[in-house]
Amino acid sequence: MAAAVAVAIAVCAVACWIIVRGEMVKHLDRGLQGPPGPEGARKRAQDIAMILKHCADPRAARGDPLRAYVPPLQFIYAADGRRCVLSPGGLPVTAADRAIAAHGGKVIKDATTDSGMAVRVKTQQIAPGVAVMESRSLAELHSTLARLAGLLATVAALGALGAASVGLLISRTALRPVGKLTGAVEHVGRTGDLATRIPVEGTDEIARLGAAFNSMTSALARSRDRQRRLITDAGHELRTPLTSLRANIDLLLRSEHTGRAIDPAAKRRLLGSLKAQFEELSTLVGDLLQLARPEGDHKPGEPIAFHDLVGVAVARARLRAPAVHVTIDLSPWHVTGHAPTLSRAVMNLLDNAVKFSPPGGTVEVRLREGRLTVRDHGPGVPAEDLEHVFDRFWRSPTARSLPGSGLGLAIVAQAARDVGGEAGMANAQGGGAEAWMSLPGVVFSSPVNN
Incomplete structure (x- = not known):
């Protein structure tokens, strides 16, 4: 950014110098045109007529006092290229100057006098075969432009330095959060301290x-x-x-x-x-x-008829626990997920309900709009334990004598989260517990009851 500002300042300085030089040259050229207005033109014509007469006298070649009262002029004659000089130094006569004297026209250009002085020269025909070359010194213009160049260079340098300072300050301020972030990342990489946090301010x-x-x-x-x-x-x-x-x-x-x-x-x-x-x-x-397995770290899901998967799981549960009556009330529900994972989750819900059901008891399985509920008619869950039933390895005091690892319901909760769903448990009215798993999906047909 600072470099761009410095370049912009330099471009502006150069443009300013060029514009000023152009205006000064225009002003100098207007001075070569003579005094403005009809009166100025008439006086100029009189001066030129007097000087032409003077040039016809051979004494013009010698230092005549007339030169002190006229502007720096030089007359040239097309016939032989002769010149009449009324200035501190004569001007070189070129073929273009002789052509103007012979055929007319006007030109303004830079030139150097015989004495080496830089001048601005206007060459113009004033009579057939005669042209006048009027000059103005460029010394003051060059001096002014040199001073202006020095001033602009100083201003540009100060501007670039100021821009660099401001840019450095802004960049340090803007990059300070990046420095903090870099330090935090290095600290985590060096120490493994994942409790490291960085302050966040703003919304950029x-x-x-x-x-x-x-x-x-x-x-x-x-x-x-x-x-x-x-x-x-x-x-x-x-x-x-x-x-x-x-x-x-x-x-x-x-x-x-x-x-x-x-x-x-x-x-x-x-x-x-x-x-x-x-x-x-x-x-x-x-x-x-x-x-x-980290949550969310699973293969891309596939379409699953969840009601069919639940039906298969219920059939397996009936074979494994013939002493418990399992009823089902299923509505079609199609989800996207991993079939073995969801099947295991459903089996865990059924096994948990069967485990806490008394001999000859009933387990009710119901699926409506993606919400699978499994209710048993066992002792239920103490209210203070309901928030822990999906924790890993958690087992209620009354269930520690029963087989199991305390991981079944934790797997149910993780399987539900993997497909964007959720799981929960509550005590049912009339006794027993009701576990549920809700999964996002779509319906395709009417309910099927068994």
Whole structure:
């Protein structure tokens, strides 16, 4: 910016000098035309007539006192190029000057006298075969233009310096937020401190960049905190099944090493426990992998008939829990998402309802305009626990004796958020709990009831 201002000042200074020079030259040329008005023209004609008579006298070649009373003039004759000089120094006569004396015309130009003085010369025919060359010194014009050039150069230099100073001040002020942002980024890169924030003022692009940086570090901090909590909670949850597995396997190994056989019934129970523990561990690892995936980090969605997906999940739930009656009331609903993820979320809702339903109880499944509700008729959820049911690894005190890792409903919430939906739970009127998942989508046909 400062460079552009300096160039603009320089261009203005040069233009000013050129304009002033042009006006001064015009003023000088007007002086060569003689006094203005009819009276001036008449007096000029009289002077020229007197000088022509004087030039006819050979004494004009010598320093005649007449030269002190007339302007710097020089007469030239076309016939032989002879000149009559009435000025401190004569002017060189060119072929163009002789042509004007012979044929007429007028020209104004710069020239140099015999003594080396720069002058402005007007050559004009005044009589057939005779032309007059009137000159004015350019010394004062050149001196004035030189002083003007020096003044303009000084002003331009001061202007450029001032522009550079102002530009530097403005750039430092404008780039100060960028410096803060750079420092914050370097600090985060050096220390990993995602709690770093920069102050945001205004609504310009720099402010938006600062706000975006703060949002990014906040999101990264939340993601890192979630991962840390997940690792900590996963380690705690994995410890129990791994300890149980290790104890059972140690018991089998000791039996083999000592030769002391285990009672067949006890061995069957032990192997059944091992299988159940492996299944629990496998489920827990799968849930952990599902939750470890950052939210929003999934493949592009595909069209899914969500009502069909729910119907398939209900059929599986009926096979897995034949003692519980599952009813469905489904309206067609089509969504865009990842079918395995949504299927697992629906199964988790059904498994949770079945787990808390008494033998012979009923689980009601209903889908209307993208809102899937699963209601059980169990004990319900204490009011103070409702806000925690979708937390990772959270289990109510009354459910800790039941199988599960505390990750099922957390997976439901994440699956809903992945497609722009949400999930929740509330106690139902008449007893039991009602979990729901609402997904954006479209309807294509009329409800189907079973």
